[in-house]
Amino acid sequence: MPKNTDICRVLFAALPDHYFKCNYCNKVRRQLPSSRYGNLISHLRDKHPDYEADYLAHVSVLADNLHSFGFVSDKVANIYHWLEWVVDRNMPLSEVDHPTTRSMSRLKPISSKTLKKYLAATTRVVEKEIAKATPPIFGVMYDGWTCFLEHYVALHIVFWKDDQLFYWPVAEVFVAEHEYLVGTVSALMVALQTIKNRTELRRHTSFAPLRANATRWSSTFMMLERYVRIRDAIKRVDAVYDLVPKPAAHRRIVALAESPKMFNSVCKKLQEDSISMKAVRLLFDKMVDIFPVSGDYRRTDAAIVRSPVFESAYVALSSSSSMASASSFNATLAVLLAAKYCRQYPLFHWREEALPSMGRRAEKYCFRVDMLNLQQESCGDMLLSLLPAQLSLLDFQKENTLYKLKALLVTLKHPYILPVMDIYYSKEKKALLVVQPFLSNGSIKDRIYQVDNPAKPYDVKYRLENAHPLPFEEIAKFSRQILEALAGLRSKGLVCDHLRSTNVVIDGGNAKVAEIFTPLLAIDRYKDSRELTVGLEQHMDIDLLLFGQILYEMATGMELLAPQPEEGVLEMLAPEIAEVLQAIFYYPDALSPPEPELSSEVEVEKNGSEFDDSASVSSIVSSRNKKRLFLVDVEKMLDDFPLFAVHDIPPIRTLFSGFRLDSAMKSTIKYSMRINASRTQAHIVHYNDQQALLRARQRAERRVYEEKEKQQQRIQQLTPSKNPTSKGNPYSSKTIPTRRKTYRADSFRKHAQRALSLPDNTKSNTSASSA
Structure with a gap:
């Protein structure tokens, strides 16, 4: 067991007047020589219980260099104590040669010549240490003071530490x-x-x-x-x-x-250990209010704050409202989840670049991170999209649903579909994170509004004065690529019901559908988008209706704010574009294939295994036709309309060989589509009920109006028989007061005109007779 003397020499630094500073916490303790090392050892036992293990570890590692811990040889200790005896008491060097001094000292004898040699050597060592700490340019300062009858003068070297x-x-x-x-x-x-x-x-x-x-x-x-x-x-x-x-x-x-x-x-x-980040931020905010000049150093967005996003997130999490509802999804939790995800995967470098309000969803938060290769070099940008998942497929499914979705989204490869790199779900926070490549060219909507930076906020990017239609060549190319992507998704039984111009991105001059994960997660659409299409969904497929809205926006530069485009606007468009829009919005039966005469079993055998992926969804998508999965055949639509006859686009079969889904992936698609179809059917039923109520209300109002008209006609017919004196008089006593006033005013005006038209003798006779 080590001695207390050795432990204290290593773990404490000696100060003047019997004070010792702890090498752990820098606290100063006083220890008198008479009480040995009890005070220092009690401090180590109370504050640093592992001090013995630390001491033994240091001794074992540095056993060959004990001087670093204060261990010196007896010879060095003897010389040091003789130097201390002579210098501290300001005694002559010959004092060490006196026999009385040697007899009364417990130190080994030493001569004055030897002591002088070590004094000179110590001076040279101290001078070297001072020279190391002194810069090339320094100042000299003299300081003097008087103590009783003695006057002292000290020489100080003055310099800037670290040049500041x-x-x-x-x-x-x-x-x-x-x-x-x-x-x-x-x-x-x-x-x-x-x-x-x-x-x-x-x-x-x-x-x-x-x-x-x-x-x-x-x-x-x-x-x-x-x-x-x-x-x-x-x-x-x-x-x-x-x-x-x-x-x-x-x-x-x-x-x-x-x-x-x-x-x-x-x-x-x-300096208190119990203070929280929230309390620190409250103190700083109060200081900024009292001393505005300190705002440059203590604001949340100050230049000296390394991570304003993290500071705001932790402050919000430490508040009582956030802790009470830890499962609520907000910007704070989005930041923390994104940072946590990047820490788990070393290939993603978190650079705290938030893209506020980049999308249309108010509750959607986007972050741009760096994609690193094995040499930890940046090889591209990734977009982390976080959105709440309270009403998604992940909430009412089993634990393995997330793994099925990951496998399915990674498997969905298509030249005109933006791939999903990974998906992360937080069950406690009810939040979903999706990783996709970040494309600097932006979306089709960015191309329409001439946006140079797609990372800008939604309301800043899309201003009406910047909108303009796309060229006909780009419209034809992009629309065909979108339909090819829809056809690829349809072949696996997947209906893309979240198609918008902001969800179709431009990559190398080609259009790619981005949000393919929203229909798989069974997330509902926007309310305004649902209201525009719910009246037509029972006659046309939802993905084609949304495609028609994108085509209308590319051709006109404006969003379609009505269920159907106006015919006057279609007349001003190119005939090829107007033909497609009319077929989608006005003549959906023209796109529908003829009713098959064979049974469903024969049709399944005819279509082969490609139809098996979505056979169970056919009964939900169209209730009026259970033999057919979709109302419109997209491949037939691509072949029939001249707008999609673009020669510079290679056939889709030459771009990729397709992909196969296992039974778990197929069941996940079926379950998601069943939820989406049920929700769509509920919206359609609700819409039909509202329309029926509206028509019933209009019929009732029309009947009430007709009854009022008939009653008014009967009153007008019975009025002359009850008041014969007013026959032929439009201003009778039964008229309203305003008409009475008008009648009186007309009578007075006629009387005045008649009086002015009489001759003078007639006027005098009239006045005499009246007198």
């Missing part, structure tokens, strides 16, 4: 705003430093004036505090009375002197 001054920038900036007040107090303190004024001030107070030091920010506040404390005594010094600040300035100085107390209290609070 150490002071508190926040305090310096805060004081700079009150430079006039600080300068006034500083001038007063300089005047009080003279011998006569200092002597006069000493008669009234025992406190001496203080001056500010340019290299110590605290000296400025100490000077202000000392001024406030001795102001009454300073006013009694006649020589500096004119330099004393006036009462208004004095009140401002008093308020300024109180500010460091708040700074010091905050600094002490930050």
Whole structure:
């Protein structure tokens, strides 16, 4: 077992006056020689219980160099103690040769010549250590003081450590705003430093004036505090009375002197072990409110904050509302989940680049990260999309559903479908993360609105004044590629019901459908998009209706805000485009194939195994025709319309050989499509019920209107028989008051005109007769 003496030599640093500093926590403990090492050992036992293991580990590793732990040989210790005896007591070197000194000392005898040799060697070693710490350019400062009858002079070397001054920038900036007040107090303190004024001030107070030091920010506040404390005594010094600040300035100085107390209290609070990130942020926010100048250093988005996103996230998580509802999905949880995902996979480099409001969904959060290769070099950008998954397939399925979805999304390979690299689901937070390549060209909507940076917010990118139609060649190319992707998904029984211009991206001049995971997760569509298509979904496939909206937007530069485009707008478009839009929105029966005469079993045998993937979904997609999965054949549509006859697009079969799905993937698609079809059918039923109620209400209002018209006609027919005196008089007593007033006004006007038209003799006769 090691001795306490050896342990304390290693784990403590000796200080003057019997003080020792712990090498673990830098706390200082006093240990008198009479009490051995009990105080130091008790500190190690209470605060650092593993001190013995640490000591043994260091001794075993550095057994050949014990000097680093304070272990020295007896010869070195003997010489050191003789040097200490002579130097500390300021004794002559011949003292070591005196027989009395040698007899009373427990040290081994040493000669004065040997002691002089080691004194010179120690001086050279100390000089070398000072030379190492001193830069090439430095200053020399002399400092003197008197103690009783002896006067001492010390020589100091002054230099900048690491070529910079150490002071508190926040305090310096805060004081700079009150430079006039600080300068006034500083001038007063300089005047009080003279011998006569200092002597006069000493008669009234025992406190001496203080001056500010340019290299110590605290000296400025100490000077202000000392001024406030001795102001009454300073006013009694006649020589500096004119330099004393006036009462208004004095009140401002008093308020300024109180500010460091708040700074010091905050600094002490930050040193507590129990303080949380939320409390730190609240303290900083309060300091910014009180001292706005500190905002450049303490705001959440300050330049010195390394990770503003993480700080905001942790502060929000530590609040009571976020902890109470830990399962709610918000921006904070999105940041933390994205960072956690990148830490789990070393090939993704988290660079904290958030893309706020990039998409149309308000609850969708996007982040751009770097994709690294095996040499940890950036080889591309990835887009992390996080969205809530409260009402998705993952919530009411088994545990292995996530693995099935991962395998299915990775397997869905197509030249015109943007691949999904990975999918991550947090069951506790009810959040879903999808990893896809980030394309700098943006989407079709970005091409329509001439957006140069697709990472901008949604409301900033898409302004109406920037929209313009695409060229006919691009419309024909993109529309054919979208239909090819839809046909590939249909071949596996998957209906893409989240097709929008923002979800079709441009990669190398080719269009690719991006959000293929939303129909598999059974996530509902936007309300406005559902309202536009619900009336036509029972006559046309939903993916073709959404494709028609994209085609209309590419051709006109405007979104389709009605269930069907106006015929006047279609007349202004190219005939090839108008033909497709009319077939989708106005004449859906023209695209429907004829009813098959064979039974369902014969049709299944005719179509082969390709139809087996989606055979179970046929009864849900179309209730009026259970023999056919889709209402419209996309491949026949590609062959019939001249818009899709683009010669520079190779056949889809030459681009890839297709992909095969296992039974688990097929069951996942069937289950997702069953949920989507049930939801669609419910919306259609609700829409039909609302339309039926609307038609019934219109019929009722029409009947009430007709009854009112008939009753009014009967009243008009019966009115002349009840009041014969008013026959032929349009202004009878039964008329409304406004008509009565009009009748009176007309009668007065006619009487006045008749009076003005009579001759003069007639007027006089009339007046005489009236008299």
